[in-house]
Amino acid sequence: MPLPAQLPVVSQRLTIRPIVDDDLPDLLLINGDPEVTRFLPYPTWLSLDDGRAWLKRMQALAEGGTGQQFVLVLNTTSRIAGTLLLFRFEESSARAELGYVLGREHWGQGLMREAITSFCTYAFSHLALRRLEAEVNPANAASAQLLIDVGFTQEGLLRKRWVAKDGAYDTNFFGLLAEEWPRQ
DSSP states (O other): OOOOOOOOEEOSSEEEEEOOGGGHHHHHHHHTOTTTSTTSSSOOOOSHHHHHHHHHHHHHHHHHTSOEEEEEEETTTOOEEEEEEEEEEEGGGTEEEEEEEEOGGGTTSSHHHHHHHHHHHHHHHTSOOSEEEEEEOTTOHHHHHHHHHHTOEEEEEEEEEEEETTEEEEEEEEEEEGGGSOOO
């Protein structure tokens, strides 16, 4: 069975909702910034065509039932601040992986912490997931600290796990169990 239908998740400052084609211009501003995409496994977008190719990959995940791409929409302006990806869904294990991106103009404001916190509550309560995972490039200290602050545990280092951009690189592996998540 694929991931259940995704409904918007609303927090104090954000609405997390499934992506639509009209989101690509805002996402080009985010994914077109080399500093934002520095640790991502895909190249910095140079045009909307790059965004369309990326969106096709995200739509294929959704159609296959193994993932869903979301956008983080600011409640005050309706502008997109970033993305959150739920992927590698395994129904038999009730687990999935999180990926996320935040536009540079929003760094340091606690928005991604708010998004991940709200989304974890949603994933454990509404999607009945048992476990969430995330992989982070060891050089991305801010992302690793964010996961720890939210409640994830660093479970290990996966050596030369990914090949992207400048070659093979390690990833720190994080996990969070539903039983560890505070009930809100």
